[in-house]
Amino acid sequence: MSKRCEPPATFAPAPEASPLRDRLRSALIGAAKAAGVALGLAFPLLAYRTETDFSNALVLQERWAAVAAIALAAFVVRLICLLIPGRTKAASSPRRRRAEFAAIVARSRRLISAAGLASLIAFPLVVLVLLGPARSLKWIDSYGIQILIYMTLGWGLNIVVGLAGLLDLGYVAFYAVGAYSYALLSTNFGWSFWASLPIAGLLAALWGVALGFPVLRLRGDYLAIVTLAFGEIIRIVLTNWTDLTNGEAGVSSIPRVSFFGLPFIAGPEGFAAHFGLAYSPIYRVIFLFYLALALALLTNFVTLRLRRMPLGRAWEALREDEIACRSLGINTVAVKLAAFALGALVGGLAGAVFAARQGFVSPSSFTFIESATILAIVVLGGAGSQLGVALAALFIIGGSELLRELDWLQHIVGEGFDPTQYRMLIIGFALIVIMNWKPRGLIANRTPSVFLAEPRLAAPALAEEGRV
Amino acid sequence: MEIFLQQLINGVTLGSIYGLIAIGYTMVFGIIGMVNFAHGDIFMLSTFIALILFLALTQILGVSSVALSFVLAMVAAMALTSLWSYMLERLAYRRLRKSFRLAPLISAIGASIFLSNLVYVLQGPRNRPAPSLFDAVIKVTHGGGYDVTLSAKQILIVLVTALLLAAFWVVVQKTPLGRAQRACAQDMRMAALLGIDVDRTISFTFVIGGALAAVAGVLYILYYGVVNSGDGFIPGVKAFTAAVLGGIGSLPGAVVGGLLIGLIETFWAAYISSDYKDVAAFSILAATLVFMPSGLFGRPDVEKV
Amino acid sequence: MRAPHTALLSVEHLTMRFGGVIAIDDLSFTAARGEITALIGPNGAGKTTVFNCVTGFYKPSAGRLALTPSGAAAPEDLLALTQSGRRFSETASGEIYLLERMADFEIAQRGRVARTFQNIRLFAGMTALENLIVAQHNALMAASGPGLWGLFGLPSHRARQKAAIETAKYWLEQIDLIGRADDPAGALPYGAQRRLEIARAMCARPALLCLDEPAAGLNPRESAELAALLRAIRDEHAASILLIEHDMSVVMEISDHIVVLDYGEKIADGAPSAIRKDPKVIKAYLGVDDEDEVDLAASGTRA
Numbered sequence A: 001m002s003k004r005c006e007p008p009a010t011f012a013p014a015p016e017a018s019p020l021r022d023r024l025r026s027a028l029i030g031a032a033k034a035a036g037v038a039l040g041l042a043f044p045l046l047a048y049r050t051e052t053d054f055s056n057a058l059v060l061q062e063r064w065a066a067v068a069a070i071a072l073a074a075f076v077v078r079l080i081c082l083l084i085p086g087r088t089k090a091a092s093s094p095r096r097r098r099a100e101f102a103a104i105v106a107r108s109r110r111l112i113s114a115a116g117l118a119s120l121i122a123f124p125l126v127v128l129v130l131l132g133p134a135r136s137l138k139w140i141d142s143y144g145i146q147i148l149i150y151m152t153l154g155w156g157l158n159i160v161v162g163l164a165g166l167l168d169l170g171y172v173a174f175y176a177v178g179a180y181s182y183a184l185l186s187t188n189f190g191w192s193f194w195a196s197l198p199i200a201g202l203l204a205a206l207w208g209v210a211l212g213f214p215v216l217r218l219r220g221d222y223l224a225i226v227t228l229a230f231g232e233i234i235r236i237v238l239t240n241w242t243d244l245t246n247g248e249a250g251v252s253s254i255p256r257v258s259f260f261g262l263p264f265i266a267g268p269e270g271f272a273a274h275f276g277l278a279y280s281p282i283y284r285v286i287f288l289f290y291l292a293l294a295l296a297l298l299t300n301f302v303t304l305r306l307r308r309m310p311l312g313r314a315w316e317a318l319r320e321d322e323i324a325c326r327s328l329g330i331n332t333v334a335v336k337l338a339a340f341a342l343g344a345l346v347g348g349l350a351g352a353v354f355a356a357r358q359g360f361v362s363p364s365s366f367t368f369i370e371s372a373t374i375l376a377i378v379v380l381g382g383a384g385s386q387l388g389v390a391l392a393a394l395f396i397i398g399g400s401e402l403l404r405e406l407d408w409l410q411h412i413v414g415e416g417f418d419p420t421q422y423r424m425l426i427i428g429f430a431l432i433v434i435m436n437w438k439p440r441g442l443i444a445n446r447t448p449s450v451f452l453a454e455p456r457l458a459a460p461a462l463a464e465e466g467r468v
Numbered sequence B: 001m002e003i004f005l006q007q008l009i010n011g012v013t014l015g016s017i018y019g020l021i022a023i024g025y026t027m028v029f030g031i032i033g034m035v036n037f038a039h040g041d042i043f044m045l046s047t048f049i050a051l052i053l054f055l056a057l058t059q060i061l062g063v064s065s066v067a068l069s070f071v072l073a074m075v076a077a078m079a080l081t082s083l084w085s086y087m088l089e090r091l092a093y094r095r096l097r098k099s100f101r102l103a104p105l106i107s108a109i110g111a112s113i114f115l116s117n118l119v120y121v122l123q124g125p126r127n128r129p130a131p132s133l134f135d136a137v138i139k140v141t142h143g144g145g146y147d148v149t150l151s152a153k154q155i156l157i158v159l160v161t162a163l164l165l166a167a168f169w170v171v172v173q174k175t176p177l178g179r180a181q182r183a184c185a186q187d188m189r190m191a192a193l194l195g196i197d198v199d200r201t202i203s204f205t206f207v208i209g210g211a212l213a214a215v216a217g218v219l220y221i222l223y224y225g226v227v228n229s230g231d232g233f234i235p236g237v238k239a240f241t242a243a244v245l246g247g248i249g250s251l252p253g254a255v256v257g258g259l260l261i262g263l264i265e266t267f268w269a270a271y272i273s274s275d276y277k278d279v280a281a282f283s284i285l286a287a288t289l290v291f292m293p294s295g296l297f298g299r300p301d302v303e304k305v
Numbered sequence C: 001m002r003a004p005h006t007a008l009l010s011v012e013h014l015t016m017r018f019g020g021v022i023a024i025d026d027l028s029f030t031a032a033r034g035e036i037t038a039l040i041g042p043n044g045a046g047k048t049t050v051f052n053c054v055t056g057f058y059k060p061s062a063g064r065l066a067l068t069p070s071g072a073a074a075p076e077d078l079l080a081l082t083q084s085g086r087r088f089s090e091t092a093s094g095e096i097y098l099l100e101r102m103a104d105f106e107i108a109q110r111g112r113v114a115r116t117f118q119n120i121r122l123f124a125g126m127t128a129l130e131n132l133i134v135a136q137h138n139a140l141m142a143a144s145g146p147g148l149w150g151l152f153g154l155p156s157h158r159a160r161q162k163a164a165i166e167t168a169k170y171w172l173e174q175i176d177l178i179g180r181a182d183d184p185a186g187a188l189p190y191g192a193q194r195r196l197e198i199a200r201a202m203c204a205r206p207a208l209l210c211l212d213e214p215a216a217g218l219n220p221r222e223s224a225e226l227a228a229l230l231r232a233i234r235d236e237h238a239a240s241i242l243l244i245e246h247d248m249s250v251v252m253e254i255s256d257h258i259v260v261l262d263y264g265e266k267i268a269d270g271a272p273s274a275i276r277k278d279p280k281v282i283k284a285y286l287g288v289d290d291e292d293e294v295d296l297a298a299s300g301t302r303a
């Protein structure tokens, strides 16, 4: 490296050529190896697609062009990687640039948050004005409300994973408890949404405590696996306890949310009639949007407040070093339980809103994939960062919905091309990439919870090395 | 009694498969202390690889001998699955060894989702039926209007498992790589100081784990006759349960745990409830981790302060 | 000469086994109130293991660890508590805690035992100030009800929070880190991290402070400052100190009482002047080239 930087005058051109040729050769060999590996990986899975014929026996369809493309791509990418010189070790300028960038983000964080909040509040009205009631339904419902629900879930899980550093792989269980609480209370006992909402939250929190108590002593990865097991157990019970839950078919005709008692229906007792408006389903959707927004903001507010309080600091300390916490007299089981219960409470509330939005719940909404999606939101956004989680929810859930819009690609790529299939593929890939390149997530700066002097940011370099 | 005997046979068959997968979990945990969550999906991947190879051999290359195709497909699947397992470690885990505690697990979850959806995208969502092979059935006893049977498949599964475990045992105990592997599992830093190539040893662990998972995959599809891209998850969790039950890090423990889980599952399904048979596995997993985290054969894990 | 002091911590017949290894074998000694008691011995002698038993991170295989923060326990009270199977009791002469029965956090919270670690355990991603405030967790929680009044910004919480910051500031000044209060603890230099860990332990207002090799890796000037700090802690903050240290200059200078361990057994126990002359100690410990020991301590990574 250092030789290369010296002025060329001190070197004759001849010795310069030989290392270059060597380098080219080794790069070509490396690229060939990569292509070989790609071939090996692609060989049966991509080369042949299994299809069932009339007699339900399997036949193979060949896709050799795709295999060749993959191998070629691997070759080219690897070659470029090997030929472009590696980053110099003493790269002080990127670090400084990164610090400057962090400072800019820190200063504008308030601004970003305020702008985000304003656009969230304005979103349904803007969409309504731009697209009219009929076409805006989808945007407010599938995009708006759904993103808000996941944002809430992300913020709820962020308490457990991001702040307390406990990896919970069964978070969807609490979401399910909340959703089924409202579904069953309303369909069996005629409870209203508003009466069921706190019950749904409390039941979920209770589950959180009941499940958390025995397992919170476990080491981190065991805890993760046990929570995964609990999540699956709840899903299987929901599937098989048909008397209560109607099994796989789910609970349907869950009453819609009312405007504090005024139902959103067409008749004279309805919301529209009461306010002298023409009936439209859009009012209900808009109301639900603001309801979900209120819940999300409440979660955010409580979390931000808690971070500046003893409990929240104990969570973060726990994430940094549990043994040190115990040596300071912190009852770590109680502190973990509080995080678990609060996370579960938020999950339960979000579940009730979900049930009210869908009007239908079934076990298939509460699979491990759902837990993994919420985890991806937290991890991608930056464990511990409220803004990051919100943005990640926007990208992941908004992006997933956008994939649905891409079905016109069928005309190009071919029949049977379903872009939504790629959603989890991308999420899985993103999890690997984030852990390897930016383990603290996309927004990695931690704002200290208390200052003696100027508000400053934890140096990003250090925060990156930190633990989730 | 007859039902009991039949379930015993079925349980041992199933347990052999779980045991083979469990070794992959336990070896990786033993050496780098991580739960390789994607191992179940490596297993699922291998069933597809083997299935496709078998079809290619019989349909496209026209190999007429079923046994030959079977063996060839299995060996090739072992090699290709090992490659997947090796690349998984290289690309998704290696950089994370010095990262924070949970980073490898989160990456492994990502890898698990990625692999299962990759197969979903490449091979489609529907169940893939496999050609049925080795259909001979032996009637063992008869009683109470109930035949106790032992199929050729079951014999084959148990035999292949036993053979591979023996071979595996020799590799781990007798070869230099196996010795290096055990040394790293004991104390990675010390092993590195003594000049053992830790990276290579860890890669070797993943390769062996992948090969055994591929055997499990072949036996699985032979036994069940159908596979789906989502099939890595539940068998993966069950095999992990087996590893934990046997004492994670312990190789004999993984095999014993696998047999136990296989037996518990079949007996639970037969006598208690087949709807809840997965609940049994998950409950055992949770209970073992909570009450007996070092399992049957594992070393107790004292938290170093 | 100091006045004779009463026992704060009595270690009696402590034994700790790890599988076949006997790390501590039938060890008895006392740490007196208001004194600095040093625990010395070669690497692997079992010193850290004693700390881990005292602070509840390991359950001893056998033995009794009696802590009496406010006065010496009457023998009959101690006997009664031991036989009752309870963990602590209030007696006429003050509370008695049997540490071997208590959980680690309980020992810190009720017994007011604080410690540092041989390989520093700060909350690396949190600032120095936050580290010191986390140490006051229990006091803060008590003042803010179940910890939730702060959600609504109640004044009692705010007042307590202010007091916590003042305490933290005081200790940051004591350890000369007030200028770096808002820096992440993990970004501080090594010596500063060691001092911060001591300050963090002090913020928990301990009756007994256990320090595991606080001078390891410090330069001579830093070591001298550390000695002064420890003396100040003993004399001005009513905290007794149990000290593991390899740096003999520090140990001999500030200890009131020294216990020497070798292979898990006590080989000497007494005032520094006596220990210095003890032939057994010289053979087992000081006899080894002093420089080597210090080097070993600095580079040792074993817990």
Ligand SMILES: Nc1ncnc2c1ncn2[C@@H]1O[C@H](COP(=O)(O)OP(=O)(O)O)[C@@H](O)[C@H]1O
Binding pocket: B302, B303, B304, B305, C018, C021, C023, C041, C042, C043, C044, C045, C046, C047, C048, C049, C050, C302, C303
């Ligand atoms: N968690 C543990 N498991 C097994 N052995 C341990 C453990 N902790 C300490 N030991 C053993 O106890 C002995 C004493 O160690 P330690 O107390 O750390 O010594 P010191 O602090 O005096 O250097 C050593 O032989 C060490 O290996």
Ligand SMILES: [Mg+2]
Binding pocket: C047, C048, C049, C118, C302, C303
């Ligand atoms: Mg020590």
